[in-house]
Amino acid sequence: MxxxxxxxxxxxxxxxxxxxxxxxxxxxxxxxxxxxxxxxxxxxxxxxxxxxxxxxxxxxxxxxxxxxxxxxxxxxxxxxxxxxxxxxxxxxxxxxxxxxxxxxxxxxxxxxxxxxxxxxxxxxxxxxxxxxxxxxxxxxxxxxxxxxxxxxxxxxxxxxxxxxxxxxxxxSIDTWYWVACYSGVHVSTSAARKILPQEVSLQTTIQFGRQLAIFVDALHRQDAHTAQTVIQDVIAEPYRKSLLPRFDDAKAFALENGAGAFGISGSGPTVFALCDDLSQAKIINDWLAQHYIQNDAGFSHICQLDxxxxxxxxx
The missing domain is CATH 3.30.230.10 (Ribosomal Protein S5; domain 2)
Structure with missing residues (x-):
């Protein structure tokens, strides 16, 4: 067999x-x-x-x-x-x-x-x-x-x-395009976990729960705009982005050029931009390929959900 x-x-x-x-x-x-x-x-x-x-x-x-x-x-x-x-x-x-x-x-x-x-x-x-x-x-x-x-x-x-x-x-939101760009830099999952605080504030906890609840509800209602507005990382990104060279520049470019959300994929260094429009996704994909990728191992793809x-x- x-x-x-x-x-x-x-x-x-x-x-x-x-x-x-x-x-x-x-x-x-x-x-x-x-x-x-x-x-x-x-x-x-x-x-x-x-x-x-x-x-x-x-x-x-x-x-x-x-x-x-x-x-x-x-x-x-x-x-x-x-x-x-x-x-x-x-x-x-x-x-x-x-x-x-x-x-x-x-x-x-x-x-x-x-x-x-x-x-x-x-x-x-x-x-x-x-x-x-x-x-x-x-x-x-x-x-x-x-x-x-x-x-x-x-x-x-x-x-x-x-x-x-x-x-x-x-x-799922069928109109979303996910631009996923791997910079080529290695980031250990265990190291990326160790950099996080062991406790978060009550305010952050409430914001985290609110965002997740709104996101799931918006998906069920197929409200793509509302779902995108709450895709913000209040737990890990503030700490993990220090492990990702050029992250802030990449996020600024993506959001200024039509992305509805931008964040770290898992522990990084891959980042993702969420777009409603394919032409915007292509612009962001091209920029990330030129400016976020740092060696020959890196790559960038425009994706949808599998x-x-x-x-x-x-x-």
Whole structure:
């Protein structure tokens, strides 16, 4: 048996929803922005690397998160009275590590979604999301779902972390364009978490809750304007932007040239601009490509939401 799956890149937090909102991205030019994994039967477990960013992966496959996913999935199979079998996996690493685009989440989602499909889907979506959260916690130091959930489910997701429902998809605004620009600079998720204060003020807490409530309500009412007006990060951006060279200039340009919102994708350094108009998105995309990208590893894409999430691309 042979299977190839894909899991899209994602924007964590979406500025106003720290650890509670995530969005899956799909470039409008039809290209994939995410990791792929091939799985086939084998006499023993094996993992190969391919893709643009394979050089940043650990040389010892036992240190790779995909191997950890296979081991964890196998233990979960045994807990259900099922027997795992060895597989040969190939990780096509298309996302840079430490980019703020859910790179680890993309690999985790592709691995676990692929393995579940390969073994005739013994686990439901909620089961898989919990596994994905555990694996993400191995990378970042804490369990959070704002990248794995959109990468797996697609679209814009709200993290509920209920026992019966880890996350749910929210209504999307079809007219939005998401300009996502990766500068090429590496930002550690754990380091970006350490820079944040351990406590926030009562005023900030109230503002955070108000914005998130208004945003979710506006999505259900398809009120794009109101939804955009509350996409402001009062928790992380004031601190994390110090890790992102040229962030203030990029935000100023985007907002002055038609973006309805601008923020940090996850822990950064990727930034995103939200636009209603494609011509505005192109102007901002071109400027970010020229002024925010700092080395050959960087890239910028105009995207819309990837509503499908993880999927089979070949079998």
């Amino acid at each position: 042979y299977l190839k799956v894909y899991a899209p890149a994602s924007v964590g937090n979406v500025s106003l929803g720290f650890d509670m909102l995530g969005a899956a991205l799909l470039p409008i030019d039809g290209s994939y922005l995410g990791d792929e994994i091939e799985i086939q039967d084998s006499e023993s477990y094996a993992l190969d690397y391919a893709g643009r960013f394979q050089h940043v992966l650990p040389s010892d496959i036992s240190d790779n998160i995909v191997t950890h996913c296979y081991m964890h999935f196998s233990e979960c199979l045994k807990s259900r009275g099922l027997t795992p079998r060895p597989v040969h996996m190939t990780l096509h690493k298309h996302l840079p590590i430490g980019s703020g685009l859910g790179s680890s989440a993309s690999s985790i989602v592709a691995a676990l979604f692929g393995l579940n499909t390969f073994f005739d889907s013994p686990f439901n979506k909620n089961d898989l999301l919990k596994m994905m959260g555990v694996m993400e916690g191995q990378i970042s130091g804490s369990v959070h779902y704002d990248n794995v959930a959109p990468s797996y489910l697609g679209g814009l997701t709200l993290i509920s972390e209920l026992e019966h429902e880890v996350a749910r998809k929210l209504p 509503l499908e999430g993880s999927r089979i691309v070949k079998e």
